[in-house]
Amino acid sequence: PPPPPPHPRSVARSGHFVTSDKVRLHYLEAGQGRTILFVPGWSMPAFIWEPQLAGLSPRWRTVALDPRSQGRSQVARNGHEPSRRGRDIAEAIERLGADRVVLVGWSLGVLDGLAFVQEHGDARLAGLVLVDNSVGEGKPPAPSRPSTFLPSLRADREKTMRGFVKGMYATPQDPAYLEAVTRAALVTPYDAQAKLLSYPRPREYWRDALYATRRPVLYAIRPRFAAQGEAVRARHADASVEVFEDAGHALFVDRAERFNALLESFCARRALW
Numbered sequence: 475p476p477p478p479p480p481h482p483r484s485v486a487r488s489g490h491f492v493t494s495d496k497v498r499l500h501y502l503e504a505g506q507g508r509t510i511l512f513v514p515g516w517s518m519p520a521f522i523w524e525p526q527l528a529g530l531s532p533r534w535r536t537v538a539l540d541p542r543s544q545g546r547s548q549v550a551r552n553g554h555e556p557s558r559r560g561r562d563i564a565e566a567i568e569r570l571g572a573d574r575v576v577l578v579g580w581s582l583g584v585l586d587g588l589a590f591v592q593e594h595g596d597a598r599l600a601g602l603v604l605v606d607n608s609v610g611e612g613k614p615p616a617p618s619r620p621s622t623f624l625p626s627l628r629a630d631r632e633k634t635m636r637g638f639v640k641g642m643y644a645t646p647q648d649p650a651y652l653e654a655v656t657r658a659a660l661v662t663p664y665d666a667q668a669k670l671l672s673y674p675r676p677r678e679y680w681r682d683a684l685y686a687t688r689r690p691v692l693y694a695i696r697p698r699f700a701a702q703g704e705a706v707r708a709r710h711a712d713a714s715v716e717v718f719e720d721a722g723h724a725l726f727v728d729r730a731e732r733f734n735a736l737l738e739s740f741c742a743r744r745a746l747w
Contacts, residue, residue, distance in 0.1 A: 486527045486538070488546070491569040493562055495553060500546035501566065502538045505531030508600070508747055509572040510737070512538040513563065515581025515607075515723075516670055517635070519545030519658035525730035526578075526737070534741060539566055541586065543666040545658055554669040556679075560589030567598050574598055576745050578737070580605035581723065585673055585680060592683035601690040601745035603737065606723055610681030611705040615698055618723075624671065628664055635659050644722035685710060690744040694733065696721060712744070 486502035493499060502520045504527045512523040520538035527536045540547040542562060543554065553559070563586060567575055577599055579587030584607035591602070608615055627634045639656045640647075662670075684691070684706070691713040693699075693706050703715035716736055721728040 484524055485531055493565050497542050497550045498548040500540040502527060505535045507535050509535045509537060509570055509575045511575045511577050513579045513583035513586050515583050517544060517659040517662040517667055522655060525727055526734060529734040537570060543662050549663060554666050556589035556673055556675055557593055559586045560593045563590040564594045574600040574747055576601040576741050578603040581607050582670060588680045588683040591687050596687040596689050599689045600747045601740060602687060603692045605694045606696055606725055609684050609702055610677035611702040624668060631664060642722050642724040643728055645728045689746060692740045
């Protein structure tokens with residue numbers, strides 16, 4: 475079944491475009507002005523960015539993408555690898571008609587965003603915001619999922635995804651909201667989910683992509699990535715790092731007010747429009 479629509483009080487409107495390999499992608503859009511493009515994580519829908527669509531759209535044009543095989547986008551037969559997902563972002567930016575965007579990627583969206591930079595450069599970027607994933611610096615972080623995750627997902631997708639979604643938050647969430655996110659996440663088929671969890675790139679690919687851009691970078695993370703944050707701050711010419719001590723993986727939902735204030739400041743003061 476299709477995922478539920480965004481929250482009924484959502485300020486966002488729906489849009490679609492067709493990629494160069496004929497996959498129909500959906501996005502949510504709110505506001506006007508300079509563009510902030512949000513890319514969600516593994517199996518997650520665009521509407522998970524609702525706190526940002528609502529909170530930032532009075533001043534900015536906010537757009538949240540449903541990547542291929544996620545949310546309300548078409549379930550694709552292929553293209554679940556970094557180069558194609560990066561190209562999808564490039565084509566989304568082209569479709570939106572923005573000279574430059576601030577690109578915000580969360581979780582798997584961090585890797586999608588870095589793949590975009592590696593394959594397409596940073597000419598269309600005003601800034602890059604990376605939210606709570608490794609960027610290939612230092613030693614690999616401890617796995618966030620047990621080795622039994624994929625077998626459990628194959629055996630009982632609904633139960634496994636329900637637990638995964640609930641575990642993304644450190645603060646209590648409305649049961650109806652958790653149900654909506656879970657139902658949306660189940661749209662992504664198991665085969666696509668497995669491919670997306672096994673991105674075929676060495677860690678250095680992501681690190682080199684990050685340091686290839688001279689655009690301003692904001693790295694918003696939990697403490698598990700703090701060592702990588704210190705390395706990024708030391709090695710990138712224009713990077714800032716914010717550690718969210720009291721938030722879950724979906725830190726932009728748990729601490730939406732803080733995250734929105736950071737992003738507002740980044741876009742207004744540091745982004746190279």
